[in-house]
Amino acid sequence: MTWYALVLVAFVVAGANGQGFKCPAKDGQYDDPRQCDKYWECVDGEATPKLCPDGLVFDPLIRKRNKCDQPFNVDCGDRTELQAPQPKGPCPRRNGFFAHEDPSVCNKFYNCIEGDYTEITCTNGLHFDEYSGTCVWPDSAGRQGCKDNSNVLKDGFSCPTEAQKDANGNLVVHPKYAHPTDCQRFYVCLNGVEPRDLGCQVGEVYNEENQRCDAPENVPGCEDWYKDDPAASSKPVKKQ
Known part of the structure; x- marks a missing residue:
């Protein structure tokens, strides 16, 4: 293999790993500019792409080593892209809090952890709100077509x-x-x-x-x- 070919292969490999992401001077984990559940692990200036578990997103403001959190806790801003979902059972993604599959059942939701789920019923009179991941008063949840099954x-x-x-x-x-x-x-x-x-x-x-x-x-x-x-x-x- 010629010198030029070796340089070309090295360039392609570097591009595949880093995909144009430039690491800051300090080692650490950094958010991807476009995809909210993707981040970059930078070690000695070399960037390695990583993904949060399906359903979670990356929060650069978390000081812990694990910076993946529930979407309602993270401001993704312009990072609107997400990895392809991996649904399982009633869980549209592997991790997270999700509304009941029947849109008329507003007082129940699922807590999904790696595809295993627990059905939870809100306290009497409350509805589940996906934007906050909690049970709130119906007027705050603003959900339509709910039946009073509580x-x-x-x-x-x-x-x-x-x-x-x-x-x-x-x-x-x-x-x-x-x-x-x-x-x-x-x-x-x-x-x-x-x-x-x-x-x-x-x-x-x-x-x-x-x-x-x-x-x-x-x-x-x-x-x-x-x-x-x-x-x-x-x-x-x-x-x-």
């Missing part, structure tokens, strides 16, 4: 709109309701609006009349609830 359980139960009162006519703060088909289960409506699905211990059923767990024989229609469970039926009878 007060509906998976089996379709929602707290009745009519307030429940006790025998003395006082308002019940956390009213309870019997399950329509399962004698052991019942619902509690926190502050009258937020439903919770609960259950009695084995051997007992919910008594709607006194709003507590009771012996099956004390609840009409639930006398034989444990007849096929000898262990539960052998428990001592609980008096009303």
Whole structure:
């Protein structure tokens, strides 16, 4: 190989590695001028291109060694380009906080870490906001087409709109309701609006009349609830 050819090969290799990026005098990690999730590792004036994990972007202001962070924490400015996404399951990218795939479900979101995800439900009444990565009031999130699913359980139960009162006519703060088909289960409506699905211990059923767990024989229609469970039926009878 001629001297000219050697110089040409060296130039091509250097161009492939550095792609025109000129390292500052100080070694370190530097943001790419165009791509927000790309950065350059500079050692002794030599630049090596690097990519943040899919879904994260590079923040040159972070003093830690790992300068990749969530997009809502970083001002990318003119660095608008990103690497090709690597979706997995409900995660449009491998890492990050993402809205539920159903646009009408605004109170749930996914926390994705390398493609493994956890579904998270916002506190009652809040909507997920992708721009902040947090749950906020609906008017701040500004999402359209949302259904109010926050007060509906998976089996379709929602707290009745009519307030429940006790025998003395006082308002019940956390009213309870019997399950329509399962004698052991019942619902509690926190502050009258937020439903919770609960259950009695084995051997007992919910008594709607006194709003507590009771012996099956004390609840009409639930006398034989444990007849096929000898262990539960052998428990001592609980008096009303």
